[in-house]
Amino acid sequence: MRIEARPRAKVNLALAVTGRRPDGYHELASVFLRVGLSDHLVVRPAEPPHALDRLTVSGAVDAPLEGNIVLRAVGLLRAEAGVPLPPLELELEKRIPIAAGLGGGSADAAASLRLAAEIWGVGLSPERERALALALGADVPFFMGDHAAALVQGIGEVLEPLPAVRGGMGLLVVTPSVRLSTPEAFRSYDGLAAPESGAAETVADLATCLRDGLDGSDLVSWSERLVTANDLWPAALAIEPGLSRIRTDLDDRLERRVLMTGSGATLVGLYASGHDAAEAGQRLIAALPESLIGSSIAACDPAGPDPSWRYP
Secondary structure (H helix, E strand, C coil): CCECCCCCEEEEEEEEEEEEECCEEEEEEEEEEEEEEEEEEEEEEECCCCCCEEEECCEEEEEEECCHHHHHHHHHHHHHHHHHHCCCCEEECCCCCCCCCCCCCHHHHHHHHHHHHHCCCCHHHHHHHHHHHHHHHHHHHHCCEEEEEEEECCCCEEEEECCCCCCCCCCEEEEEECEEEEEEHHHHCCCCCCCCCCCHHHHHHHHHHHHHHCCCCHHHHHHHHHHCCCCHHHHHHHHHHCHHHHHHHHHHHHHHCCCCCCCCCEEEEECCCHHHHHHHHHHHCCCCHHHCCCCCEHHHHHHHCCCCCEEE
């Protein structure tokens, strides 16, 4: 038996830090949009003599194996089942940039839970499935469902699916060579006296517009407002001051404002179509500014599962 999945990334169109719990976890409000930039995961029963779950990773030479969230997901499901289960062989091809604010690891974890449960025949109630997902990370509950978009609140446990953007759209996803870990970004956030950004209001307003029906061109018109609607931008900038130059260069070359997704450092330009995003990417690399050397760039739409164009 061999089953596979194409876990897709997400972008945070807006992200507000709304509080901090006594246990130290930050509460958020964010609009997630799933995008057509995906990894490839294959799961099968392991062949003897392997007695343990085994993961191989390709496509990203620096993707960690020890403590990898895919193995943690499988181990968590095994413990939940409470009965002996045969070992699994997992093959993960990484195409979503790592530590980039795109949720690639969380998408992979959700896919691992689903595929392992199918192979093992483990049935979970919706409540237990949500609990396991949340134990793996705040973004994982979103990826457990096939949601085009969602309003995500709390520490990821409050999730309202939202309608897809109507009529199609495009995104130019630019991941600089710098890496930003989510825990590091929140530590940086805690050390800053960040001014009131209005991000929470933008999250609420955007969610309302998506509920009412929003097309791609309408969403592009939100770009100017979304630029200031990520409360983790000052924290990311404190860690990597060079992000300011990267963002300015992108704004200038793309002739539009770009937003940061998640804890960074990926920056996203919104377009009315995937074709427009691809053309913008090609113009960008034709005269690539020095600040973007080493970046990965992809033009995609919300469906995918692969970009229509990518560089390199």
